[in-house]
Amino acid sequence: MGPFDNKYMFRVHMVQIILVLAALSVTGVRLLTTKSVPGVTPSRAKTMALGVGAKSLIIIIYELATSHTKKFRKWHSLMANMILNCLEQVF
Template identity: 45%
Template sequence: MQRSWLLDPRRKTLEHLVELALVIVVLILTGIYLNMGIRPTRSEIMVIPIGVKSIIIIGYQLLSEHTARFSRWRSPKANTILNCIEVVFWLAAIIVKFMGVSRTCTGNSCAVNVIILLVALSIL
């Protein structure tokens, strides 16, 4: 019996690393936006805890999957639930961010907001 490509450990690890890189890019861009001197709204601040949550979840999944010390906490059911929750949170962040971009969009902050929105869309 052949294993499914969805369950291939190398593919899952690569996917987690790409998602981790994209989350870090979103956090860096949000930091750049917040340092522009513009008063932040809920949509800008909402991305920070969602990004940190994603980093923690990806760290849990990578550590429990690839280290013997943390393998006792490995749970396919928990990973499935966490991955489903990730999609919901990032979708909520994208919707709130899109409403913020469409409401107030001026100058360089508009460009940074649109880039953050596009990177968050690629995380989905």
């Protein structure tokens, strides 16, 4: 079982999804429980995790769908996955 084996990568993606969903839920709870002044929108620091988490979920779902679903297999590309994983930190 190598580091790029399909079964191993599937487990890694599942752990990543769990961590992203945990971060999104903690951010949602933080937004709902903090006291805010009426008429003032939450600060960017409080809402940034929502955008970053959504981006990460979209990238992971794309990688899972193209590697494990027969319908989307034609768009599977290791080069595209590498580029997305490298640029994810930049975005």
